Amino acid sequence: MxxxxxxxDPYRLEFDATVVARRRHRDRPAVVLDRTAFYAESGxxxxxxxxxxxxxxxxxxxxxxxxxxxxxxxxxxxxxxxRVDGPRRLDHMQQHHGQHLLSRALVEVAAARTVxxxxxxxxxxxxxxxxxxxxxxxxxxxxxxxIVWQARPVTVRIVTPAEAESLLATPIGRLHGAPAPDERAxxxxxxxxxxxxxxxxxxxxxxxxxxxxxxxxxxxxxEVGVVLVLAQERYKGGSRVRFxxxxxxxxxxxxRLRALDELGAVLSAGLAELPxxxxxxxxxxxxxxxxxxxxxxxxxxxxxxxxxxEAGSLPAVVARAFDGWTPADLRALAGQLVALxxxxxxxxxxxxxxxxxxxxxxxxxxxxxxxxxxxLTLVGGRGGGRGNLAQGGGDRVEGLDEALAKAELAxxxxxxxx
Ligand SMILES: [Zn+2]
Numbered sequence: 001m002x003x004x005x006x007x008x009d010p011y012r013l014e015f016d017a018t019v020v021a022r023r024r025h026r027d028r029p030a031v032v033l034d035r036t037a038f039y040a041e042s043g044x045x046x047x048x049x050x051x052x053x054x055x056x057x058x059x060x061x062x063x064x065x066x067x068x069x070x071x072x073x074x075x076x077x078x079x080x081x082x083r084v085d086g087p088r089r090l091d092h093m094q095q096h097h098g099q100h101l102l103s104r105a106l107v108e109v110a111a112a113r114t115v116x117x118x119x120x121x122x123x124x125x126x127x128x129x130x131x132x133x134x135x136x137x138x139x140x141x142x143x144x145x146x147i148v149w150q151a152r153p154v155t156v157r158i159v160t161p162a163e164a165e166s167l168l169a170t171p172i173g174r175l176h177g178a179p180a181p182d183e184r185a186x187x188x189x190x191x192x193x194x195x196x197x198x199x200x201x202x203x204x205x206x207x208x209x210x211x212x213x214x215x216x217x218x219x220x221x222x223e224v225g226v227v228l229v230l231a232q233e234r235y236k237g238g239s240r241v242r243f244x245x246x247x248x249x250x251x252x253x254x255x256r257l258r259a260l261d262e263l264g265a266v267l268s269a270g271l272a273e274l275p276x277x278x279x280x281x282x283x284x285x286x287x288x289x290x291x292x293x294x295x296x297x298x299x300x301x302x303x304x305x306x307x308x309x310e311a312g313s314l315p316a317v318v319a320r321a322f323d324g325w326t327p328a329d330l331r332a333l334a335g336q337l338v339a340l341x342x343x344x345x346x347x348x349x350x351x352x353x354x355x356x357x358x359x360x361x362x363x364x365x366x367x368x369x370x371x372x373x374x375x376l377t378l379v380g381g382r383g384g385g386r387g388n389l390a391q392g393g394g395d396r397v398e399g400l401d402e403a404l405a406k407a408e409l410a411x412x413x414x415x416x417x418x
Contacts, residue, residue, distance in 0.1 A: 002067045003035035006048075007156070007201065010093060010216035012037050013050075013084040019075065023068055025061070030068040031075060036060075037084050040067045044117035045096050045215045050084040053077065089216065090223075091247065095124050096215045097154065097205075098144070098224045098245030102126065104209035105143035110136040112239070123230060123248070128238040137229055137241065144227040151222035152206040164200035164212060228252060296332070304336035308343065315342035315364065315415070319408035321400055325349035327391060330357040338362075338388070346371075346407045354379040354400045355393040358407065362388065366414065371407050378403035 002020075005012055014037070021032035031052065040060040041047040047060035052075050059070040096119060103114040103126060112128040132140075159167065203213045205221050218224070225246035232241045244252050260271060269277035307318045318337055322330070327349070334345040338361040349355040356379070358372045372390035376383055378399040383392015 001065075002033055004067075005035055005037040006039050006216050007214075010089070010218070013086050013089065015082050017080055017082060019078045019080060021066065023066075025059070025063070025068050025070045028058070028070050028072065029055075029074040030070045031080075032066045032068060033080070033082075036067060036069070037082060038067070038069060039089075039092070039216055043214050044099075045092055045119050048084045048089055048092075050082065052080045052082050057082075092119065093216050093218045094224050094246030095119050095244070095248065096213075097217045097221065098148075098227045098243070099124055099126060100203065100209050100211055100213070100217070101144040101147050101205060101221060101224065102140060102227050102229075102241075102243060104205075104211075105140040105147070106132065106136075106241075109140040109143055112136070115238070123242045123244050123252075126241050126243075127235055128241065130238050131234060132232070132239045132241075134232070137232055137239075141227060141229045141243075147205060147208050148221050148224045148227060151220050152208060154217050154219055154221060155204050155206070156217070157202045157204065158199045159202060160198060161200055164202060167202065168210060168212065225249065296329070297336075300329070300333045300336050301340075304333060304340055307337065308341050311343075315344065315361070317344050317346070317408055317411050317415070319346040319404045321348040321350065321404055323349070324351050325355070326351060327355045327357065327393070330355060331389075331391065334359040334389070344411050346375075346404055346411070348400045348404050350397045350400060353393050353395050354381065354397045354403075355391070356381075356383070356400075356403065357389070357391045358385075359389045364388070366411055371410060374410070375403040375407045378406065 005015055015035065017033040017035045019031045020034050023030040023032065037048075038050065038057060038060045039045065039048045040062045042062060048057070050057050052069060052071060055071040055073045055075050057069050058072050059068075061068050061070065099114075099117055099119070103117070106112045106114065106126075106128060110130070110132045112130045112132050114126045115129050116127045118125040200212050201214055202210055203215070203217050204210045208221075223246070226249045227245050228243060228249040230242045230244060230252065232239045234240075260274065263274055263278075264270060267274065267277040267281065307320065308316055311318050330347045330349055334347055334357050337343050337345040338359050342361045342364065344360045344364065344366060345358065347357045356372060356375055358368050358375070360366055360368055368388060368390045369384055369386045372383060372385060372392055376392050376394055378396070379394030380396035380399065381392050381394020383390070385391055
């Protein structure tokens with residue numbers, strides 16, 4: 001059984017230990033030590049990283065009652081010196097203790113209980129058993145920060161399961177309206193984790209929160225720095241709240257400030273005017289789009305009239321290739337052509353690849369789909385359609401003119417048939 005040094009002193013980052021067993025974990029070497037300052041992943045808190053002699057500790061996991069220090073390379077000596085990565089440990093203490101404070105504040109403010117907790121690489125998640133309003137969430141955030149700034153002592157107690165049940169049911173829990181049964185269940189699950197099989201570890205933020213927890217916590221609530229709620233969403237009938245504490249909160253604010261500064265420079269607007277400036281820009285964009293479509297329609301109608309005039313007798317056959325036109329523009333022109341006069345439109349475009357749009361006016365009887373499929377064989381493409389409109393494209397741009405010429409010939413031959 002490994003002695004867990006972090007339980008008594010979460011600030012201890014260096015230690016000497018003896019290797020008591022050597023294992024493999026997912027193709028990597030792993031060792032079991034007689035004592036360790038490394039936290040093994042559990043209860044929503046990730047493992048510590050660091051080094052054992054010259055090897056990097058890439059994971060610390062509990063497996064079949066053993067704490068495995070998973071290494072990137074083997075250690076040879078039986079006596080090893082361990083170093084825990086300090087910034088990562090501090091980060092986990094800030095986030096995890098911040099979670100205790102926010103969860104308690106949510107019980108106090110909104111009678112919302114935390115049903116799960118996940119300390120992620122970016123932010124921290126808690127899932128609540130009820131949906132909380134934005135206002136409740138802001139009040140809970142404020143309350144948690146008040147407790148941080150009051151620098152209340154944080155202490156750890158080891159008690160029996162029976163003591164844990166009565167402690168969690170009475171002083172702080174009941175005072176702040178937390179129902180006892182959940183916390184009894186929590187005490188039992190912590191009990192299940194307790195190494196001696198008969199001890200529960202309680203973490204207390206003086207006069208505010210008491211929880212069964214195996215994680216690493218700071219000496220004072222002040223070390224959490226700040227609790228910053230980022231977002232909430234509906235989740236399984238309750239709320240999922242995303243937040244960050246301490247240095248992560250500083251980083252999150254800096255990223256947001258940088259983004260807002262850039263937006264302000266782009267939109268030439270101060271912070272308070274940004275939303276209005278963005279809305280105005282979007283409206284202008286919509287108006288420009290609408291105006292652009294209107295002008296395009298007019299231009300295409302003019303082009304359609306010109307092409308029909310050139311084609312002469314009706315029903316007309318218009319076969320034409322354009323450079324750089326999008327399939328949408330080809331469709332729009334084809335639409336204008338077949339609407340203005342009885343007509344077969346055989347349109348193509350060279351825009352990176354070859355695009356084809358074939359159409360005919362209502363009441364005409366050419367097999368537009370078959371014409372297109374035939375044409376596509378010459379541009380190396382596929383596509384289809386039925387009725388009066390068909391479209392497709394292929395990579396052989398050089399085959400486009402021939403494809404259009406053949407389609408035109410087929411239409412004219414059929415039309416001239418007596
Ligand atoms: Zn905890």
